[in-house]
Amino acid sequence: DVQMLESGGDSIQPGGTLRLSCVASGFTFSTYAMSWVRQAPGKGLEWVSSMFGSGGDTYYPDSVRGRFTISRDDSKNTLYLQMNSLRVEDTAIYYCARSIPYWHFDLWGRGALVTVSS
Amino acid sequence: EIVLTQSPATLSLSPGERATLSCRASQSVSNYLTWYQQKPGQAPRLLIYDTSNRATGIPARFSGSGSGTDFTLTISSLEPEDFAVYYCQQRASWPITFGQGTRLEIK
Numbered sequence: 001d002v003q004m005l006e007s008g009g010d011s012i013q014p015g016g017t018l019r020l021s022c023v024a025s026g027f028t029f030s031t032y033a034m035s036w037v038r039q040a041p042g043k044g045l046e047w048v049s050s051m052f053g054s055g056g057d058t059y060y061p062d063s064v065r066g067r068f069t070i071s072r073d074d075s076k077n078t079l080y081l082q083m084n085s086l087r088v089e090d091t092a093i094y095y096c097a098r099s100i101p102y103w104h105f106d107l108w109g110r111g112a113l114v115t116v117s118s
Numbered sequence: 119e120i121v122l123t124q125s126p127a128t129l130s131l132s133p134g135e136r137a138t139l140s141c142r143a144s145q146s147v148s149n150y151l152t153w154y155q156q157k158p159g160q161a162p163r164l165l166i167y168d169t170s171n172r173a174t175g176i177p178a179r180f181s182g183s184g185s186g187t188d189f190t191l192t193i194s195s196l197e198p199e200d201f202a203v204y205y206c207q208q209r210a211s212w213p214i215t216f217g218q219g220t221r222l223e224i225k
Contacts, residue, residue: 108161
């Protein structure tokens with residue numbers, strides 16, 4: 001089956017660090033650009049980050065630039081999101097999303113919940 | 119940043135009726151406008167990309183139109199499974215942005 005599965009979500013205090021992973025299966029991961037999209041509880045969708053293939057350009061909105069880093073390991077079919085200096089407003093479900101050229105999202109994971117609270 | 123404004127916020131219709139959802143961009147996005155459907159507890163699902171192209175497996179009752187700043191998602195005859203939240207998204211320029219969503223509810 002073609003799917004993606006996120007992991008690494010947790011409850012964490014403001015200022016903390018967390019790394020999300022997204023393992024892909026059923027398709028040739030290395031040939032796709034990938035993204036992260038989040039959704040705060042009861043709210044709409046917010047784009048978080050995107051990247052082309054390994055070594056390719058990365059993109060972030062101002063809300064996370066300098067705090068979040070997207071990366072990938074194509075040998076492991078895995079996408080990552082390193083999140084530093086977490087804020088209460090980063091609380092959300094984080095989805096990894098496969099990007100078909102470019103940039104709309106045709107395959108989504110189930111999401112990982114990140115809760116930032118003191 | 120391109121702001122996408124969806125209207126109405128909530129649309130109450132009955133099965134079999136026609137639904138028309140609007141997405142307006144603060145500046146031109148050419149035809150780089152995408153629509154998603156999201157049901158409670160689920161990830162979004164791609165419906166329409168580049169204004170009018172249905173994604174794989176999407177029924178023909180879903181159609182998209184528009185250009186520049188004004189876009190429409192039309193569901194020709196609502197099925198019970200169509201009641202959900204719909205989001206538009208632009209990929210014309212960074213940052214990628216989404217509309218705030220339209221909730222389509224059963225009347």
